[in-house]
Amino acid sequence: MGGGKLHADEIDIDVSGVRRLIAAQFPQWSDLPLERIESAGTANAMFRLGGAMTVRLPRVEGAAGDVEKEHRWLPRLAPSLPVAVPVPLVKGMPDEDYPWPWAVYRWLDGETPVVGHIADPGLLAEDLAEFVAALRRIDPEDGPASYRSERLAARDATTRAAIGELRAVVDADAATAAWEAALNAPAWPGPAVWIHADLQPGNVLIADGRLSAVIDFGCLGLGDPAVDLIAAWYLLPPEARGVFRSALERDDAAWERGRGWALSIALDELRYYRETNPVMASIARRVIHAVLTGT
Structure with missing residues (x-):
């Protein structure tokens, strides 16, 4: 099945192969x-x-399990959320040419945001905070662990390795200092809550400058609510980050952990995708710069 590959173990998927799956199932x-x-x-x-x-x-x-997770949990979460989320319609089955479950969803209108080209970032910040708060309030009973459910300390070795590998393209000393500050922040003292865990440009849609949908819940699960604070650096310019933080009433410790999550994720993305995914690499560079400079 074709298309440019982002992973060494990725399979080919093209229009003709997808059309064959649809025709058969x-x-x-x-x-x-x-x-x-x-x-x-x-x-x-x-x-x-x-x-x-x-x-x-x-x-x-590694992404195959997301199909079952979204089919199980999105219909349960959607009624409690303030914006649209993917609506699973049917689940496709693997066959002799395609090895994993796949899915068809209802189409959601909207555009992915570009930081610096958002009409009213303050309103988007409020919308994002409303979504994060609503998700967190949902009963966590029986929820799965998020893909990013670990504590920051568990990411220490890989984050430091990424800083070392990227020394030629990022300020390694500043990145190390920011990372250590996040590691030293007090841990989340409460029980794990629902988090999206991947609030970045490709996973949200806006319409008329407002948040209209949140998509791709592959990282969904229970974890530290600070993980969803990555939206401050991935989706918002500096003047709107305070709006987002105030709306969520996040304390210094949570904000520092969120900053650490944003830095760690962006470093890993830049290290992994800098040769294969220019858009993802560009976003990661901007996030790292935002975390380290506040701009």
């Missing part, structure tokens, strides 16, 4: 137009089916 949709959606996303290949549906197929085995 959901023949009622076999005559609808199908086109690949160009995206900086790294875990799934996405295609628009007709005008009202999205087909999403995991690129690697």
Whole structure:
């Protein structure tokens, strides 16, 4: 199945292969137009089916479990959330050419935000805070651990290794100091709560300058609420970060952990994708700069 690869263990996925899967498993949709959606996303290949549906197929085995998780949890979480989230329609099955479950979702309108080109960042900050707060309030009973459920200390070795590897392109001393400050922040004292854990540009949609949808819940689960503070550096310019923080009433310790999460994730993304995914690498560079300089 084709397309540029982002991972060494990634399988080929192209329009003809997806069309064959649809014709075999959901023949009622076999005559609808199908086109690949160009995206900086790294875990799934996405295609628009007709005008009202999205087909999403995991690129690697590690993302295959997200299909079942989203089908189970998104319908339960959606009624408590203030913006749209993906609506799973059907779950496709693996076959002799494609090895994992895949899914068809309802199409969600909107555009991915670009920091510096958001009409009213303060309003977006308020919308993001409302989403994060609503998600956190949902009963965590039986929820799975988030993909990012570990404490920051568990990321220490890989984060320091990324700083060392990227020494030529980032301020290693400043990055190390920021990382150590985050490690020294008091840990989250409460129980784990629901977090999206990947609030960055490719995973949110805006319409008329407001948050209209949050998508790709592959990292969804229970964890430290500070993880969702990464939105401050991934999605907002400096003048709107205070709005976001105030709306969530985050204390200094949580903010420092959130800053550490943003730095660690961005360093890892830049290290991994700097040669294969220019969009993701550019976002990561901007986030690292924002964390280290406050701009």
